Amino acid sequence: MVRRLVVILGDQLDAQAEVLRQSDPTLDQVWMAEVREESTHVPSAVTRTVLFLSAMRHFAIDLQNLGWSIDYQRLEDTSPDQGLAASLALALRAHQPEEVWVTAPGEWRVLQLLRDTVRAAGLSLQVHDDAHFFTTVRDFSRHAQGRKQLRMEFWYRELRQRFGVLMDGDQPEGGRWNYDADNRASFGKAGPGPLPTLPRFEPDAITVEVMETVARCLPDLPGTCTEFNWPVTRNDALRALEDFVSHRLALFGQFEDAMWLGQPCLYHSQLSAALNLKLLNPREVVAAVEQAYRAGQAPLAAAEGYIRQVLGWREYVRGVYWTRMPEYADLNALKADQPLPAMFWTGDTPMACIREVVGQTLRLGYAHHIQRLMVTGLYALLLGVRPQEVHAWYLGVYVDAIEWVELPNTLGMSQYGDGGIMASKPYVASGKYIDRMSNYCKGCAFKPDVSVGEQACPITTLYWDFLIRHEALLTRNPRMGMQIRNAQRLSPEQRRHIQTQAQAHRDALNSSGSK
Ligand SMILES: Cc1cc2nc3c(=O)[nH]c(=O)nc-3n(C[C@H](O)[C@H](O)[C@H](O)COP(=O)(O)OP(=O)(O)OC[C@H]3O[C@@H](n4cnc5c(N)ncnc54)[C@H](O)[C@@H]3O)c2cc1C
Ligand code: SF4
Numbered sequence: 001m002v003r004r005l006v007v008i009l010g011d012q013l014d015a016q017a018e019v020l021r022q023s024d025p026t027l028d029q030v031w032m033a034e035v036r037e038e039s040t041h042v043p044s045a046v047t048r049t050v051l052f053l054s055a056m057r058h059f060a061i062d063l064q065n066l067g068w069s070i071d072y073q074r075l076e077d078t079s080p081d082q083g084l085a086a087s088l089a090l091a092l093r094a095h096q097p098e099e100v101w102v103t104a105p106g107e108w109r110v111l112q113l114l115r116d117t118v119r120a121a122g123l124s125l126q127v128h129d130d131a132h133f134f135t136t137v138r139d140f141s142r143h144a145q146g147r148k149q150l151r152m153e154f155w156y157r158e159l160r161q162r163f164g165v166l167m168d169g170d171q172p173e174g175g176r177w178n179y180d181a182d183n184r185a186s187f188g189k190a191g192p193g194p195l196p197t198l199p200r201f202e203p204d205a206i207t208v209e210v211m212e213t214v215a216r217c218l219p220d221l222p223g224t225c226t227e228f229n230w231p232v233t234r235n236d237a238l239r240a241l242e243d244f245v246s247h248r249l250a251l252f253g254q255f256e257d258a259m260w261l262g263q264p265c266l267y268h269s270q271l272s273a274a275l276n277l278k279l280l281n282p283r284e285v286v287a288a289v290e291q292a293y294r295a296g297q298a299p300l301a302a303a304e305g306y307i308r309q310v311l312g313w314r315e316y317v318r319g320v321y322w323t324r325m326p327e328y329a330d331l332n333a334l335k336a337d338q339p340l341p342a343m344f345w346t347g348d349t350p351m352a353c354i355r356e357v358v359g360q361t362l363r364l365g366y367a368h369h370i371q372r373l374m375v376t377g378l379y380a381l382l383l384g385v386r387p388q389e390v391h392a393w394y395l396g397v398y399v400d401a402i403e404w405v406e407l408p409n410t411l412g413m414s415q416y417g418d419g420g421i422m423a424s425k426p427y428v429a430s431g432k433y434i435d436r437m438s439n440y441c442k443g444c445a446f447k448p449d450v451s452v453g454e455q456a457c458p459i460t461t462l463y464w465d466f467l468i469r470h471e472a473l474l475t476r477n478p479r480m481g482m483q484i485r486n487a488q489r490l491s492p493e494q495r496r497h498i499q500t501q502a503q504a505h506r507d508a509l510n511s512s513g514s515k
Helices: 046-065 084-095 108-120 137-144 152-163 205-217 234-247 272-276 282-294 300-324 352-364 369-383 387-397 403-414 431-437 458-469 471-475 478-488 492-512
Strands: 004-007 028-033 070-073 099-103 125-128
Touching: 004 084, 028 046, 028 084, 046 070, 046 205, 070 084, 084 108, 099 108, 108 125, 137 152, 137 300, 152 300, 234 272, 234 282, 282 300, 300 403, 352 369, 369 387, 369 403, 369 431, 369 458, 369 492, 387 403, 431 458, 458 471, 458 478, 458 492, 471 478
Parallel strands: 004 028, 004 099, 028 070, 099 125
Antiparallel strands: none
């Protein structure tokens, strides 16, 4: 019998967590479990599953070295249908703890499941704040109270002031809060030129063993992991942070929206998985970026652009998730009703942009923000795919996907399913945007500026079709004014042709099947 069972979930890999600092290895027991259900309730790609399990196994060894006794349930040692609740119930019976502690989980479903299971055992669950955010959900609720409309920008400015990040007294460093306008460059015809070499995180014996286990126990997961290159320990994660700040941060801002064939990372940090598994703390990431700016190693626009993502967006989406769940997950403001096309699981399509981003995603578990928002997300939004199906795909395929961050980004920002809670307007554009920001269209069977006929770019056709279909709703949104006026200039005949072509595209997808 132990005093306390400390539950550590797969995205809570921090030896300094309050639940551990306030517990005692001589009295308390750590419990960790690998369960198949967490990789199958939405099909989780191989790379994502391997990353989580390998990072968990490395972390358990670190804890053992610190003197903790750990009850660690391995994937291969449990029956396929034993989920998290059943596993925890067994652990509670085996250890008979007086109490159960956990850090706030990253998913509403998991929080309910833990509460129910612990209650059923006649115990109560103590849920501790997660120190891997600058703010608490209570802070966000206070900020949101009484506001008719939430906007990330106001929340972000409040946090810059509160935490003294990139401030010059009570004014923003450089006199401006926002450098987005400086941060929208593409590479032009010449392309990005030589790019910094990315750090290597070769799979070690533990990761290789996990790969074999996953192949054996979960043979049907999508994607591959032959190019696995993710930090699985805190030391690896610190090396990834140092490498980004030294070699890519300076050009991060300028090229944060740009895309290029065969170059998934460009100047992005690829730190989201390490942040979300809690191998890194956002405070140390923000501090390292600000320090690089102050040392003259990165321009202000790059440092601000990066800090806005971590201090602004990351904290904001978490607040939206926890203050709106569980209803948020069912929203569908645009009444989208199409199935997710099969190409999202294969990349098999003549559309070069989708082929590139889906292919890269299934190989690496990674795509940067504009690839997610303005390629795959845009296509699903324009097609009218049910936001819940789009959400399940994003939750399964990305190494950094945990519901608190994935759901508001997908259902809200990318699919406008929440009707404007996350974003003030739907992020819609024609194929010409993709052409401007990448070289994808050069190798494509379609032409980005053509909306009807054999060479029509499906994104462009569907863009006009989207504006026509949602004209009544979007007319009320002042930020959509110009796009709607352009659609209203189309002649009745042009409209008819566009809508016929858009429907033919949907019909062709539906007859070729969805997963
Ligand atoms: C449809 C869609 C789904 C997404 N799903 C996820 C997800 O499951 N997990 C996830 O961490 N991010 C998600 N994002 C946000 C963003 O795309 C990723 O954080 C980013 O691409 C990760 O790559 P990076 O570390 O190289 O980021 P960088 O471009 O280097 O950005 C720096 C960091 O800022 C944070 N960040 C940037 N944008 C956001 C954002 N919109 N919301 C929250 N944090 C942000 C991340 O921690 C990221 O590591 C999603 C975005 C979209 C449009
Ligand atoms: S032409 Fe259209 S479908 Fe082809 S790559 Fe460009 S945007 Fe994508």
